[in-house]
Structures are given as structure tokens and as C-alpha cells.
Amino acid sequence: MRSKTFGLRIPAVGAALALALAACDGPNQFATGGVGSDGAGPRVEIEFPRGDSLSAKPVGDSVLVKVRVRSSIGVDAVRFEGFALRGDPALGTQEAIARFEAKDVVLGSARDTVLTRYLMPTEVIDPEQALIAVIATDADGAVRADTVSLILGGPDVQLLNLVDGQPIQSGLGLNLSAVAQDPQGLLEVIFQLEGALDTTLVRSFGTAVDSIRVDTTVAIPSGLSGGLEVSVRARNTADIVGGDGPVSASVVTGGAGDAVPPTVGIEVSALPKLELSDSISVQVLGNDDAQGSGIIQAGYTVLAISESRGDTLVRTGSRTFAPPRTGTVATEFNVPVFNVDSLSLPDTLIYEVTGYLIDQAGNCSAAVSDEEGQIQCENLGTAITAAGRGGERFSRTHVAGRTVALPSGGLIMDAAVDTARRNLFLSNLTRNRVELFRLDSETFGPAIGVGSEPWGLSFTRDGDSLWVANSGGTNLSVIDLDQEREVESNRFLTPDVVLFDIELKEGETATTYAIWPLPSGANPSFSDRPQFAAVDSFGNVIYSTKTTLVGDVGTARKAFFEDGSERSEVKLFVEHGTTTASENFWAVAHIDSIGSSVIETTVGGVQVFSAALTLYDHVPGFPDQVITGYAQTGNGELPTDAWVDLVQQGSDAYMVEGARWNVPSLGFQDTTYVAGSGDGGWVAIGEGARSPVARVLMYRARPGGSTGLSGYVQVADLLTNPSEQVKGLGVNYDGTLTVVRGLEAAYFISPDLRLQGLTEIPLAVTGAGAALHPLHANFRTLENQSGQYRPDTHLSFVGTGERTIDIIDTFKFLRVGRVAIRDVIVGPLKAILPFPEDNAGFRCATTDVTDQAGNLIGQAVQLYEGGDFNSPIPPNGITEDRCVVAKLFGTTSSGGVVVVDVRKADVLREHPERN
Structure with a gap:
């Protein structure tokens, strides 16, 4: 009776194999165990990696093993192993160390088969020479194996x-x-x-x-x-x-005369959605016959068919070889997309692709699939196709935008556009640098080295420098935009921020103070590492800090320099947090340290002990100018008296009586977005978390150490949904409207955090990003009763999970248009005005735009007649549909940044008067 129990055989065989290999000379195939009825046992031949001493893999990579196993009585089971031999067999110290996880395959008497398996590496990281072994057991229990060497740590x-x-x-x-x-x-x-x-x-x-x-x-x-x-x-x-x-x-050597055409196939690949700057990859590959005259030309013919317009365009290309080529010829062509209606995006086309090879004798073969063959060519004069056959056919949707991919890899976290110098800056988290993309030439300039794990980007108020939030540290870099480098001496080093709980303890013999500094080192704690940032009108930096894997929550902070100060200051926003009511407790923020002591006095011959408390701070910006506040219980004083004393000397200390800090309520549980208004008067901070609930904080610009936090709203209050998150944030030019992109909808709130409207977002859970028209201003609010509805600029752009950017009217709260893009927006979305050349030669009427104070802030492309929402300008009116209204920049799921020209046709694509 033949055993079928493969699992009981292989471990012993593997150990024996390791020892046999050590003593093995000559051919790399041998037998162990019994001999089968055919007298030889199974045959095992590893086809890949090839059986030579040069095959290598970087340490930690998996390895693909391809093997052929044969037996006249059937192969029962196969085991794949990868190991290194260490020690000296002569001394009896040799052992096999697994470098790859073994795999067993039960076949059930296969007579001739090819197996392909990936072996996963173990955690051993040392470079060394390893062996890949494949061991086969036949139906009679005979075992044979084949091995190949593999260098670990090589190319x-x-x-x-x-x-x-x-x-x-x-x-x-x-x-x-x-x-x-x-x-x-x-x-x-x-x-x-x-x-x-x-x-x-x-x-x-x-x-x-x-x-x-x-x-x-x-x-x-x-x-x-x-x-x-x-x-x-x-x-x-x-x-x-x-x-x-x-x-x-x-x-x-070649024969006399060549009448045999080459053998040819094609491999065609294209992204699921194509931008106008994308290409279709066509690889033509094949061989001339052994006695042939050699390949002299490879080429392609592509038809782009528009069923909606009823037209077809043809594009061809070829490459010649001198001298003619023998062996396998593989030629790749990148065919730019064509026959696309750029004003009707998304536009779907059907492509038909034919490839061909021509040998030196003029014999031609065409291909319409990846199966190599010899289809007769048909020469149409301007194009070569396959006789009687259509090309490989596939459909693609063409979308707006141009995705900028990083030249040497990495992960983009934020983007900022320097309109004056026409530069796009991209924070590359994994490469510790900011990538510089020149918008005019559409090429990358030299990367700018900054701090660790750069994340958020924001320009200074004078427009000469760029702040970079280094999330791998506790600092911010400053890039000089003219010199295109970090100014090392200007790196902003943020000081430590500590909160305190003070507890008054009354004992039988003495009264004492217990001081509890926060964070305490135990969870929950908060992180000091900058994430996203915005600059207010006074030049202060409002930034969020990231969450960490060790349980630290994020926070919101204000970094600033006092006039004439010696160093930077940072203030932690605490007003939005809740405190826990606790008798004999005081919650304190914005001070340096606290000291306590016990004072011994004698009253009427009786020894009395009282508690003394000293609050230490410094004049903001001047750490050597120490100021103190003092309170002693023996004098009837409490910590509030010390706080009053401190504030009167210029401190910005903050205190809540009868309470202790609730750290989770102060912090944020997820990515926290920050966006500033165009004039710098307002900054919105949007918490990405769902636990306990996401919040939006509004900061009003204030000089120096004044927090300026005007209030906050729970996102659950915007729509009764406690699981909502913030996935994008945008503030208009003068802070009169903010868009909050959630998991279900876009919410629009005024500075007093009142919900003005909402618009549902399709597949919102998988996308992110929100922005307002760069000249969106003067929205009517309770504080701005004279505000006016302006449909030309009162627009919002919101990323969706459907690979689109929805365009929403922020007064009607309707989706009036949308732009189809290639990938999903996964990070911030930024909007700027078009450059003059974007609309050169077009008929684009403009309208003056003012802010709530009546100041002219720019000219916007006019979309409506007389500012009437019900009267959109016709396609070829005073503003043509091809006019660019705004340019958008957003980080995408492909790891790049998409640059989108939003045209009038896009803005009005779904307008009620156009449908």
C-alpha cells in the first residue's frame, strides 16, 4: 500500500537534505530515501532561479521558484525550502538555518507538471549564500531533489x-x-x-x-x-x-532568400482612467525565423474611435533597426491619447491597436493580441493593419487634470503654490525634503532638504518664505522662495508645552499642594510634532500636531514671536477642551512651572502648617525675564490669587478653578486639517477623529500670545451623526464661510459656527479635500448683514470617492458641476486663480470682486449674466466654455499631486439651466 502522508515525510527529508548538500560535489541533483519502481525516483528540475552561483536577491525579498517535476508512477508531494548552511561539517557543527518559509504542495500522483511558488523570507537579515531546494516524493516513497544557489544581499x-x-x-x-x-x-x-x-x-x-x-x-x-x-x-x-x-x-548563418515573415505579438497597457497628458503603452515583440534576414522595423497603428461624435482618428509610429535585429525584439511605444474632446470630459473612446514587425526581406507580420503569430499585414498607405482583422480593442475614459509624480518616489502630504514664481511645492514625507515643480516648464527643480518627515506647508504673510511643518520632530523649517533652500538659522524650534493640575490636600496636621504636570508620560498624552499649518494676518503660525502610535493625541497650537523678542513662543489651544469638575483642584495652562512648599508658623504658641504655591512664568519672548505669582493658605490665599498676581505682571497664564484637565478632550484622535482665509483673518482647525466626536475650531487672528480662539462646534452638531469625521477643510478669502468635508457631506459654516447648508458627497468615505473659490468673499452672516450672494465666485470644490471633484454653489447648496479626475483626492485641496496665459486667446469676461470691507481683491471669470444664478452665460457667450475659472491642486491616491484646470464648462456642467 502506497503512503499518501506527505507531511510526515518531508521534515526528515529536509534535514537530511541540508547535510547531504554540505558534502555534495558535482551535479546539483541527488536522491535520498527509497528508490521507486522505475528505478530512478522522481525527476526534479528547478527552472527559476537559474542553476548558477550568480542568482541573488536583496535581503528581505521573496523569491519566485519555478520547478518541473516528473515521474512515471506519479509525484505525490513537493516541498519548497530555502536555507543557509552554517558551521563546519568536519567538526560536526554544521546546521541549516531557514531563510525562507517552507511550502508543501500535495499533488496526488502527477506525472509531469510545472509548479510556481513564492517563498517568503524569514526575519533573518544577514547577507549570505543560501540554497533553494525542491524535494519531490513519488507514489512509492522515493525522494529526489534539485537545488540552486542564491546570494542574499545582492542585486x-x-x-x-x-x-x-x-x-x-x-x-x-x-x-x-x-x-x-x-x-x-x-x-x-x-x-x-x-x-x-x-x-x-x-x-x-x-x-x-x-x-x-x-x-x-x-x-x-x-x-x-x-x-x-x-x-x-x-x-x-x-x-x-x-x-x-x-x-x-x-x-x-543566414540562408539564401527569406520568404518567412516574423512571429509577432503585442502587449497593450493603459491606466483605468486617462489624463490628457497620459499615454498608452504598446509593446511589440517577436522573432524573425532562424534563417531569416532579421527584423528591420517595428511599428504600431492605433485607432481612437468616438462613438458619441461618430469619428475616428488614426495614429501610427515605427522604429527602424540598423543593422537588422536577430533574436527576440521587444520595442515599446508610448502613444499619447488623442481624439479627446477636452470640453466634454469625461470623454470615453474605444481604441484599436495593431502592432507589426517587418524583416529585411520585406516580410511583414501583424499582431492584434499578446499571442504571437503571423497575421498577414495590410498596408493602407498611411497605416499598416492586420488583413481582415481589427486591432486589440479596449475602452478608456479620459478625465481632467495632470498628475505630477515624484521623480524619485516618496509620499506627498501637502502642496502649496507660489503664484508669483510659478512654483509648486510638495512635502515629501519619506524623503525629508520638499519637492519643487516648475509650473511653466512642467519639470522638477532641485529638491529642498528640510527637517524630519515634512508634512504641512504654508506661506508667510509677505510671500517670501514657506513654512514647513516637520512632523518627525518638534520644529518648523523656513524655505526662502528666492534662494529655493531652507534658511537653517530660521528653523523654528518649538518649546515644550506643559499643563498642570493643582490639588489642595488638607491633612490633620498640615495643608499641602500636589502638582500634576501633563503630559505625565502615561496614556493619554499629547504630541508636540507639527502636522498641518496656516499663517494668520499677523504672521503667527497656527498648526496641528499629529497623533502617534504610542497613544499620543494631536493638539492645536499657535507659534509666534513677540516684537523684539529673543525666542519663539508656542501656546496650546485649551479653550475648546473640557475639564473635569473636582473640588480643591485648579487646571492651569500657559505657565513654565509650579513650586510648592509648607510654611511653619507659630500662632499663640501653637505650631501651624500652611501651604505655599508659586507660579513661574516669563514675559512672552523673553525667557530670562521671570515673573512669579504667590499664594499662601495661611494668609487665606488660593491658587487663583497667585494667578491674578501673575497675570498682572504680563503673563498669559490660563486657569480653571474647581477642575482638572481632561486630556482626551483637549486633543484630536486623527489627522487634523488646518486652513486659513485668504486675508489671514481666520483659521479653521478640523479634527479628523470620530471618538468621541470630531470638532471644528475657529481662530480669529490676534497679535502675539492672544489665543484668538473664537469657538468650536462638534461636527455631530452639523448633522446628527456622531460618527462624522473631518476629511477636508477650506476657508474663503475673508473668513465669512468655511467648508468642512465630512464622511457623508460637505458642510458650510459661518464664523459663528452656524451651519449654513450642506451637500451630500458620493462615496465620501474614500476621499478627502475641500476648497472654496480663491475669490469667494463677503458671504452674508449675522456679523456681515451686508454680504451679497455672488454665484460667479460663491463656489466650493470638494473631492469625492468617485474620482471626481464636485463643484457646489454655496448659497443654493447644489452641485452645479463636476470634474472627472484619474485618482481619488486623499489630502488637502488647494485653489488659486488661473494664470493669464491659461485664458490667452479666449473670450473670457471678468468681474471685479470685493471682500466684506469693500476692498477690491481681484477679478473673477464671469459665469452668469448680471450675477443671476438663473442666467448662466451660454457656451459661446461673452465667456467661452473653455475659459479657466480656477486651478486646483490636490494630493491623490497615486502618491502624486493632480493639477486641474477648472473650466467654465466644468462649473456649469450640471447647472439646472443647462440640463
Whole structure:
């Protein structure tokens, strides 16, 4: 009876295999255990990684193993292992150390099969040489295995376009292509040819690269024949070499005459949604026959079909080769999207793609799929297609915007636009720098190094510098916008912020004070690490601090310099928090420290003990100018008396009597957005948390240490929904309206935190971002009764989970338009006015816009006749539909920033009078 219990066999076999390998010389295949009825046991051949000593993987990477197993009586089970041998077998100290997690596969008597499995690395991180082993057990219990060496800690290299046994024709050019990657950085890639032709091709890099694809060509002289071995290797910065190969090929001489067309296939790829600056990738790949004349041209034909407009446009492209190419030819083309109606986005097109190869004798084959074949070409004069066949067909939706991807990777957290210098700044959290994208040339400038984990960005009031909140520390960088670098001496170092609870304890013999500083080091505590920031009209920085994994909550703070001061000051906003009523307690903020003592006195011959309390602070901005407030219970004084004494000397101390601090109510549980009004008069702080409830705080600009916190509202009050979060925030030019983007709707509130309206957002839970028109101002509120409704500028832009930006009228609270984009907005959304050249040559009427004080703040593109919501200007009226109304910048789910030109057609796309 044949055993089917694979799990009981393999552990013992694996251990025996490790020891056998140590003593094994010669071929890398051997047998252990019993011998099957066929006299040989199963056959095991690892096809990948290749069986050579150059195969390598960076430490921590998984490895793909491909193996063929065969047996005339059937393979019962297969085990994949990866381990290193350490110690000396002669001394009996050798042991097998697992470097990859083993995998078992039960087949049930398979006679011939190919298995592919990924082996996951263990937590061992040392570089060393490992072995990949595949062990097979047949139906009779016979066991055989195959192994390959694998260098751990070296470059991962793959030779792409050659297979064993491939014929290569002499007199032509041989394509060589390889990819290599190593997080330690690659310094060079080397192709080695040995046999009929001995040559070495070296590609060196000026600076180390993480990953690269190298394509090159080597000429095979005429008349050569014989075997040829091709390998590729790469060297990393640790001087460790990894490689692939050798692949055995044969060089053959060409025959007389060539009537056989090449074999060809195509691989087409495109993003699910395409921006107008995106491309369709078309790879044409194939081979000429072994005796052929060689590939001389590769090309494509693409049809873009608009079913809605009933038209079709054609685009073609090709690449010629001199000398003609032998072996596998793989040529990639990037075809820009075309035949798109930019004023009717989203616009859906159907594409048909045909690829072709032509050899030197003029034989042509076309391809309409990734299955390689020899379809006859049809030459239409201006394009080559497949005779009697349509191309590979697929549909794509084209959307607005241009996504700016980082040149060397990273994660963007915020964006800021310097309109005067036409620069876009992007905070790159993982690279500790701010990326600089030049809007005119659409190229990246040199990155600007800043502090640790940069997050929020905000311009100074004079527009000459950029604040950068470094969330990996407790400081903010200052970038000089003209010099395009951080001014190191201006880095804002935030001081420590401490709160205090004071407790009066009355004992039988003495009265004492207990001082409880917060944070205490135990949860809950609060973080000092800056997150998002905004600058008010006095130049003060209002910023949030991030939550941390150790239980710290975020906070809201004000950083400032007093006139003539010696150092920076920071004030923690506490007015929005709740305190816990507690007898004989005082909650204190905005002071440096507290001292307490017991005073011994004798009254009428009786020894009396009383408690003394000293509050220590300094004149804001001048740490050496210490001021104190004193209270002694023996004199009938309490902490409130010390506080009054301190304030009278210029302190900004804050005290709540009969209470102690409730730290969770002071802090924020999630990402906290900060947005300032255009004139800097107001700043909104939006808490992203749902526990216990999200809040929006409104700060009114005040000089120096005055907190200016005018109030707060729970988001649950905006809509009866305690689970609402803040996922975006925007304040208009003069602070008369704020938009709060939640998980279900966009809420619009006035400075007194009264809800003015709301608009539901589709799939809001997966997106973020909100902004108001850059000239949105003079909204009518209780404090601004003379405010006026202006439909030309009273607009909000809100990111949705449907990969759109909804455009909402902030008086009717209707979605009047929308812009389809490629990805989902996941962070802040910023809006600026269009640049003059955006509307050059267009007919774009404008209207003057003033703030609540009657000051002219700019000119906006006119959308309505006479400011009447019911009279939108026709498509080709005094304002054309192609006129750009605003430019938006938002961080997206792709890790980049999307730049969107919002046109009049977008703003009015869903207007009631246009539908």
C-alpha cells in the first residue's frame, strides 16, 4: 500500500537534505530515501532561479521558484525550502538555518507538471549564500531533489529576451535586455557573451540607482556559427554581484532568400482612467525565423474611435533597426491619447491597436493580441493593419487634470503654490525634503532638504518664505522662495508645552499642594510634532500636531514671536477642551512651572502648617525675564490669587478653578486639517477623529500670545451623526464661510459656527479635500448683514470617492458641476486663480470682486449674466466654455499631486439651466 502522508515525510527529508548538500560535489541533483519502481525516483528540475552561483536577491525579498517535476508512477508531494548552511561539517557543527518559509504542495500522483511558488523570507537579515531546494516524493516513497544557489544581499537581475536553445543569426544585431533592482543601489550592469563571440558590455551609472532596465544591442559578425552563452550581472554599492544566466543559444548563418515573415505579438497597457497628458503603452515583440534576414522595423497603428461624435482618428509610429535585429525584439511605444474632446470630459473612446514587425526581406507580420503569430499585414498607405482583422480593442475614459509624480518616489502630504514664481511645492514625507515643480516648464527643480518627515506647508504673510511643518520632530523649517533652500538659522524650534493640575490636600496636621504636570508620560498624552499649518494676518503660525502610535493625541497650537523678542513662543489651544469638575483642584495652562512648599508658623504658641504655591512664568519672548505669582493658605490665599498676581505682571497664564484637565478632550484622535482665509483673518482647525466626536475650531487672528480662539462646534452638531469625521477643510478669502468635508457631506459654516447648508458627497468615505473659490468673499452672516450672494465666485470644490471633484454653489447648496479626475483626492485641496496665459486667446469676461470691507481683491471669470444664478452665460457667450475659472491642486491616491484646470464648462456642467 502506497503512503499518501506527505507531511510526515518531508521534515526528515529536509534535514537530511541540508547535510547531504554540505558534502555534495558535482551535479546539483541527488536522491535520498527509497528508490521507486522505475528505478530512478522522481525527476526534479528547478527552472527559476537559474542553476548558477550568480542568482541573488536583496535581503528581505521573496523569491519566485519555478520547478518541473516528473515521474512515471506519479509525484505525490513537493516541498519548497530555502536555507543557509552554517558551521563546519568536519567538526560536526554544521546546521541549516531557514531563510525562507517552507511550502508543501500535495499533488496526488502527477506525472509531469510545472509548479510556481513564492517563498517568503524569514526575519533573518544577514547577507549570505543560501540554497533553494525542491524535494519531490513519488507514489512509492522515493525522494529526489534539485537545488540552486542564491546570494542574499545582492542585486536581483533578470535577462529578459533570451531563452535556452534560441537560434541567433550571424550578420545581424542581437537585442540584449535585462532588469535589475537592489535597495542598496546599483553601480553597473554587465552583459557577458562567450563562445562563438566573446565580448563584454558594461553599463555604469554616475550615481547609484535602486532599479533599472538596460537595453542594448551587440553586432554578431557575418559568418559566425556555434554555441553562445549569454549572462548578465549587476554590482551593488556593497560590491556584491548578482546575475542571471548563462542562457545557451546557437549562432547560425543566414540562408539564401527569406520568404518567412516574423512571429509577432503585442502587449497593450493603459491606466483605468486617462489624463490628457497620459499615454498608452504598446509593446511589440517577436522573432524573425532562424534563417531569416532579421527584423528591420517595428511599428504600431492605433485607432481612437468616438462613438458619441461618430469619428475616428488614426495614429501610427515605427522604429527602424540598423543593422537588422536577430533574436527576440521587444520595442515599446508610448502613444499619447488623442481624439479627446477636452470640453466634454469625461470623454470615453474605444481604441484599436495593431502592432507589426517587418524583416529585411520585406516580410511583414501583424499582431492584434499578446499571442504571437503571423497575421498577414495590410498596408493602407498611411497605416499598416492586420488583413481582415481589427486591432486589440479596449475602452478608456479620459478625465481632467495632470498628475505630477515624484521623480524619485516618496509620499506627498501637502502642496502649496507660489503664484508669483510659478512654483509648486510638495512635502515629501519619506524623503525629508520638499519637492519643487516648475509650473511653466512642467519639470522638477532641485529638491529642498528640510527637517524630519515634512508634512504641512504654508506661506508667510509677505510671500517670501514657506513654512514647513516637520512632523518627525518638534520644529518648523523656513524655505526662502528666492534662494529655493531652507534658511537653517530660521528653523523654528518649538518649546515644550506643559499643563498642570493643582490639588489642595488638607491633612490633620498640615495643608499641602500636589502638582500634576501633563503630559505625565502615561496614556493619554499629547504630541508636540507639527502636522498641518496656516499663517494668520499677523504672521503667527497656527498648526496641528499629529497623533502617534504610542497613544499620543494631536493638539492645536499657535507659534509666534513677540516684537523684539529673543525666542519663539508656542501656546496650546485649551479653550475648546473640557475639564473635569473636582473640588480643591485648579487646571492651569500657559505657565513654565509650579513650586510648592509648607510654611511653619507659630500662632499663640501653637505650631501651624500652611501651604505655599508659586507660579513661574516669563514675559512672552523673553525667557530670562521671570515673573512669579504667590499664594499662601495661611494668609487665606488660593491658587487663583497667585494667578491674578501673575497675570498682572504680563503673563498669559490660563486657569480653571474647581477642575482638572481632561486630556482626551483637549486633543484630536486623527489627522487634523488646518486652513486659513485668504486675508489671514481666520483659521479653521478640523479634527479628523470620530471618538468621541470630531470638532471644528475657529481662530480669529490676534497679535502675539492672544489665543484668538473664537469657538468650536462638534461636527455631530452639523448633522446628527456622531460618527462624522473631518476629511477636508477650506476657508474663503475673508473668513465669512468655511467648508468642512465630512464622511457623508460637505458642510458650510459661518464664523459663528452656524451651519449654513450642506451637500451630500458620493462615496465620501474614500476621499478627502475641500476648497472654496480663491475669490469667494463677503458671504452674508449675522456679523456681515451686508454680504451679497455672488454665484460667479460663491463656489466650493470638494473631492469625492468617485474620482471626481464636485463643484457646489454655496448659497443654493447644489452641485452645479463636476470634474472627472484619474485618482481619488486623499489630502488637502488647494485653489488659486488661473494664470493669464491659461485664458490667452479666449473670450473670457471678468468681474471685479470685493471682500466684506469693500476692498477690491481681484477679478473673477464671469459665469452668469448680471450675477443671476438663473442666467448662466451660454457656451459661446461673452465667456467661452473653455475659459479657466480656477486651478486646483490636490494630493491623490497615486502618491502624486493632480493639477486641474477648472473650466467654465466644468462649473456649469450640471447647472439646472443647462440640463
